[in-house]
Amino acid sequence: MFCADRLKVARYRRKLTGKQLAALADLTDVTVSKVENGHQPDDFTAQKLAKALNFPIQFFFMDRPEILEPQAVSFRSLKKMKAAERNASLAAGSMGIALFDWINSRFDLPAPDLIDLSREQSRPDVAARLLRQHWGLGDRPVGNILRLFESKGIRVLSLSENTLNVDAYSFWHADNPYIFLNQMKTAERSNFDAAHELGHLVLHFHAQAESLPDEDAERQANNFASAFLMPDADLKSTLSNVYSSSQIIRAKVRWKVSAMALATRLHQLGMLSDWNYRSIIIDLGQRGYRKSEPLGVEREISTLLAKILSALWSKGITKNEIAEELNMPREEIESLLFGLAGPIRSRPNRSDLTLVR
Numbered sequence: 087m088f089c090a091d092r093l094k095v096a097r098y099r100r101k102l103t104g105k106q107l108a109a110l111a112d113l114t115d116v117t118v119s120k121v122e123n124g125h126q127p128d129d130f131t132a133q134k135l136a137k138a139l140n141f142p143i144q145f146f147f148m149d150r151p152e153i154l155e156p157q158a159v160s161f162r163s164l165k166k167m168k169a170a171e172r173n174a175s176l177a178a179g180s181m182g183i184a185l186f187d188w189i190n191s192r193f194d195l196p197a198p199d200l201i202d203l204s205r206e207q208s209r210p211d212v213a214a215r216l217l218r219q220h221w222g223l224g225d226r227p228v229g230n231i232l233r234l235f236e237s238k239g240i241r242v243l244s245l246s247e248n249t250l251n252v253d254a255y256s257f258w259h260a261d262n263p264y265i266f267l268n269q270m271k272t273a274e275r276s277n278f279d280a281a282h283e284l285g286h287l288v289l290h291f292h293a294q295a296e297s298l299p300d301e302d303a304e305r306q307a308n309n310f311a312s313a314f315l316m317p318d319a320d321l322k323s324t325l326s327n328v329y330s331s332s333q334i335i336r337a338k339v340r341w342k343v344s345a346m347a348l349a350t351r352l353h354q355l356g357m358l359s360d361w362n363y364r365s366i367i368i369d370l371g372q373r374g375y376r377k378s379e380p381l382g383v384e385r386e387i388s389t390l391l392a393k394i395l396s397a398l399w400s401k402g403i404t405k406n407e408i409a410e411e412l413n414m415p416r417e418e419i420e421s422l423l424f425g426l427a428g429p430i431r432s433r434p435n436r437s438d439l440t441l442v443r
Contacts, residue, residue: 088132090124091153092146096139097122098177099418101170111138144413152259154179159257160286160303167252175245175252179266182243182422183259184412193394198239198263203288210306213289214313225319227341231277232426235265235284236390242280244269244424256283263287269425272378273385274344278311285310312351316341321355328352329362331369335381342383345375388426395427 097107108118111134121127121135136143154176161167161175189195201220206213218224221238228234232242245252245266254276256265265283267276285307325337331345338348349370353363374380398408405423409416 088121088126088146089148089150090122091150092148093122093135095151095153095177095180096141096145098170098173099181100139101174102139103170107135107138111135141415142410142413148413151180152183154257154259159255160283160290160307161252161255171252175255175266178243178245178418178421179255179257179264181414181418182241182264182266184414185243185408185419185422186241186262186264188408188412189394193397195241195390196237196239198261200238200240200263200288204290207289207306210285210289210310211313211318213285214310215317217284217288218314218317225317227320228315230386230389231280231315231342232386233389235280236388239263240265240284240287242267242388242390242426243422244426254279254283256286258287258291269385272344273383274338274342274347274379276385277342278315278344278347281311281314282307284314309354312347312354315343316348316351318355321352321357325352325357328358331366331373331375334366334370335373335375339383344379345370385425391423391427395423 097104100107102110104118104122105115107113108115111118113131113134117127117131118135121131127135132146133143136146156172156176159176159179161172167175186195199221201217203213203216206216221234235242239262241262241264243264243266245254245268252268253271254265254267256263258264265280265287267279267283269276271279286303289306289310290303320341324340325333328334328337331349334345334349334352338345341348343351346367349358349363349366352358353360358366370376395405398404405419406416409419412419
């Protein structure tokens, strides 16, 4: 049976309206609308739709996909986002769930180890400290953020949309936490986005998040990320008498954050006066640090996905085979893994194979 929801997912991924899809498929608007509302198309119409969307025809005859609703997902830039960008990102989430379900059926993945900190929404710095304690991090810098998150059962995928309006988003599905990161941003900003989404996962999704204004939720997640990545005890023991942007630029490498994020955190902690903070922010902007990181850190890759792909490769399973088994275009698999898995080694280590069931 042709699945109407799969047609919507594919159309959203292509950022097409129903009218645009009808024109590409040489069908009427009414025909596309009927199919999306559950009317079963004939074989010729189904083939036309699949060809126009460049999806395998089998994709549309699988079980109903997991559909993400906007209210169940935290978007960092919802106000800036166009409806087509939002829908394409949600459709990517649906495909990400399918990919991880496929992976989970073949590998033993780490179980989620997050705690419900919704009672600390008004104190995100306390929530960050509690989660650090739960994970045994102390006050030291996190180090490899993606490796830490994946070891705690967070499923991280790429959101390689060619837009800066979609920073990152997160959600819980079937008791598993997911984070999608836009790889078009600097490594420092992706690190902060990941910690921001971690804040949403522990602060908001176990509570009545819909009752919290978006601005408040975003501010809480931002404050959580700052405190999680840059613990006050470590900052105070490492930095003293900060007065210039050059000091900020040299120091930011320790915490793998942007110069702007470090300056803001120091100001929040009273380690920068209002005057110094304003002058440093102006100077950083003039040096190009408002939109980029001229002296940036290396982008992290996913240890988990690299191991999985290496283990699959050792058994002769490539991304093409994964795409064929999921009946997805290969480009969708590439998009979900973009920039995360790194190069696959020619000979996998023995430890890479321990994930295989």
